[in-house]
Amino acid sequence: MNSALFDLDHYRGKLGSMVEREMRLSDGSVATDRNLAEYGLDSITALTIAGDLEDELGIELPSTLLWDYPSIDALANYLYGIMTARAGDAA
Known part of the structure; x- marks a missing residue:
């Protein structure tokens, strides 16, 4: 794994x-x-980013991802947690 x-x-x-x-x-x-949202995030852009992340990480993510985790820090922490947990489950 990367x-x-x-x-x-x-x-x-x-x-x-x-x-x-x-x-x-x-x-x-x-x-x-x-x-x-302070930078003008809209729902189409949020869905596009969530879809790109799904493709890149190979996992299913909620369509509300960027609203649930509205900053880069919050989103990074969430994704990091998911990926490390998945790696732990696979070990």
Whole structure:
């Protein structure tokens, strides 16, 4: 398994890049602790990001993912927890 999946900073960086790309924001412009709605996150973009994450991680995620975990930090912590738990279950 990819060791980056066990690095919380990996998730922060990946999510920041995804959000900035999908929302057409400049690189490094999103503060990881701010609610993404403050940057104009809408439901279509939230669903797109959730779908991209599902594809990349190979897991099913709720359609409300970015509303349930509204900042990059919250979302990174959630994904990190899921992936480390799955790795523990597989061991």
